[in-house]
Amino acid sequence: MPYISSWDTTDFLKWSKAMLDEYGKIVKISNLPGRKDMIMVFDPAVIAEVFKNEGPYPVRFKFEAVHYFREKIRPDFYDGFEGIFNEAGESWLKARLILNQPMMTVAVVNIYVPKVDQVSKDFVKLVKALRNEKMEMPDNFKNEIFKWTLESISLIAYDTRLGCLKQNLDKDSDAQIMIDSIDNIFELTYDLDLKIPFWKVFPTKTLKSLIDSSENMLRISQKYVERASAKFDLDAPGTSDMSVLQRILRLDPDTKRAVIMGMDILFGGVDTTSNTAVSVLYCLACNPDKQEKLYQELKSIVPADPSENLTSEHLAKSKYLRACIKEAMRMLPAPNGTIRTLPQDAILGNYFIPKDRADVWVFNSTLYMLDEHFPDADKYIPERWLREGESCPVRKASEAHPYTFLPFGRGLRQCPGMRFAYMEIETLVVRMLLEYKLEWNHPPVKFLSRMLRTAVSPLNFTVLDRNK
Template identity: 35%
Template sequence: MMANINLGRRLGVFYQQQFVIQTCVVRRCKASVASSQAVLKNNTTNNGRDNSTVEDVEWNNAKPFDEMPSIRVLPLLGTSWGLLPIVGAGIPVDRVLELHQLRFKELGYIWRDTIPGLPPLVSTARPEDAEKVLRAEGKFPDRPGFETLKAYRAERIDQFTSAGILAGNGEPWWNIRSKAQQPFLKTKNVNNYVPVLGQIAQEFIDRIRLIRQENNEMNPDFVNEMYRWALESVGVVGFNTRLGCLDPNLAPDSEAQKMISAANLSFTAVNELEYGLPVWKYISTPKLRRLYEAQDFFTDTALKYVKQTIEMMKHKPADSEEDPSILEEFFIRGMSVKDATVMVIDMLMAGIDTTSHTTSFLLYFLARNPEKQEKLRNEILTVVGPKGKLVTPGALNELHYLKACIKESLRLRPAAVGNARIIDKDLVLSGYRVPKGSLVVFLHQLMALMDEYFPNAQAFVPERWIKGDPLESHHHKYVVLPFGFGTRMCIGRRLAELEMWQLTTKILQNFKVEYHYEDIGCLSRIVNAPDKPLRFRFIDLD
């Protein structure tokens, strides 16, 4: 899911321009428009085009970029006026999907935007375009975003040598990614965490029983409990220790509670700083200072556990049969202390909101579709057994309907609205010439809700993902990419899935899940979040 978080950041920059316009920062807009026009001028001419990467016949037969559908482009404002109230759509910045649905209705499957401060921007609802871009990308796919974290890490040169795997690009990003991905992708490494993640899931079940009301309903702030579960789960991997986030007597000044507070503050501050007027780039604002303080705590805490792991490795017997943790694997593969520290921080930053929100949406769909919930429960009770029975790696391999439910939930409520790339070569997309340096956004959430790709697309139908089922979907495989693609694919995918499998299994072994309020949709921030309180009812099974 790391892969998709960055799209939230890019869209944050996109909407940031609305505020820039509203505050009349005209000087900055003039310079930005000139820069964007220069990209087009240099890349749409024959002299500026990279002929070695484009089929000449296809390019010559394609329509010019400026003929691609667009709303009206105004001086200084570009197309960002379309976001404003009264004169534009007036859609709130946290309802990006609604904007995409409106533009699709007005302009069709592909359109362009001219946004001050951004390269030429192309949005496409064709999976064929996503496939072409993603298959053409080089070794270091370019993703902008997380500018505040980049700035923080650039200032802390004593602690960091790069922007990390979440915010970085180019060779520095690959130096970390290449050392980290193998430990994450090895099935044996992931399976080593099955017991402890099962224990964490059981502790969360105990907490549900402790905090639920007399009518078995959760308090409106239940999403914060989901954050605690997610942080405890990702912390055991990243820190190689238990943080104690689910302790019923968790003290306000405990390290675990401070970690939760620092994580929440960081996400809130990054969201607000990068969605708003970028004053923080020029002066140190109070919100930026609070973000830096939270990141300092993250950094100090991560470094403490990294050093603790190094000491443990020094004293481990040479003939030890104990498998190394993922953090230990980083060092075995030659990762430096600084790179391991930034990797751990990125794991926490990427793993809290995404996993908690994704699991929350899954519980919502199961509550709204009791027949699907019962079908999944029957599979769990058959394969794993009743409550108290532990989940094993072998059992997880047999939970096919559980995996289908998660895939269907991710189709309807993905971690982010899509994926994006800054293309490093000229390409023809949907019959239009798109110049090198353009930012292309693949609108996966929009595509996944279209009946032409998924019949009865608004319905929760896990059977779409069951091979051989009469309802099996045969959609284009680039319509839905919830974990990204290629070398930018979410590095923690297997662990995130394991966390969701464990918790969902435990919940359905113990409870019937109900929800009796308004439909829950998406708020688009850094990642998609539930737009209503998670007032689930967890009713004990007989």
């Protein structure tokens, strides 16, 4: 395996593709200051081996700066519980099982369809107000999408609407502080956790900023979880319409832990879903024929009267909708992949990997644009995700190796928010497309892949009224 001393991570995806092209499907990088060896794998069969060897308590990579805040700055609140992302071993599994029950159950997700639909309808109204005289969205449209996601996910984490979609939010409002804090934490975590960790030697400005944002997020989360939980009678018999937070508190009545889980739901759900929603809207705007096909499908499924709520049945019927989302996640995925530290010795490819000694980076997104896995990979072809029997100009995605396309990770530690993420994005796309025709009339958007891939040039979508 090659030895590489340089560490240019300006764009993670380009960097990993360069590694694959230069060194092949498995690459080891040693002698990283303050870090374990890094092994990058780009072969679906080897990726399958990684997950087979992940053990009963998969270890992903601790967000060390978050750990620092939780253990050293606020041990009074966290009290030894580091949350879903950072916990390991049995303590992770215990917390994860509490989260899985409400978040991964279809019936619970379905309860949220009308509520999340209302958020998407409000977003569609906001879009109208944001349009300029050229019918274009403002440069910072990405932030508006971010607000839509935070508003939807606060329904799950806090059982409440934060009010993010109001125009001209007061800078001191909880919604605005939350928006700024999450954005900041995400950005800073990349610098603190994936670059040389000077902050471990002395308290850098970046670390101080992370601490401030984490304090803000904790204060606001605590307020909303406590407010919501005061409404619940946790001793009353359970009902099928209970919210996620209510269910979490019934399984573990400690509100502090519910606050921590709520923050992790936001941390895991907001940036990932926002960036994915951007990818989907952008792909549809750039591919008017696919957008039209989807619009026709939606028109035939969804009630014509916009005051009628969407239901899970409407979403389930719309097969092309899910295909359009998956294809956008393939071409413009938000996460690069995931990481595992193997708890047992393993053979990956032909190499011996001793236990606990390396972080194995499962960089699936690097595979998504390779013709060998997805023919005509640079073309937006949602049809490749449709079932057998449906016509498609290229080989179907179902024929790719099952460990090729893993946008939500895999195994016991895979994303618990997958069903919510699809549902949220589906309601957004339905509401946007029924109201507007999207166009892209500018040079291609520039994306930068760091902790997540995100658009770094303005998102000036042209948004035309459908009913005119």
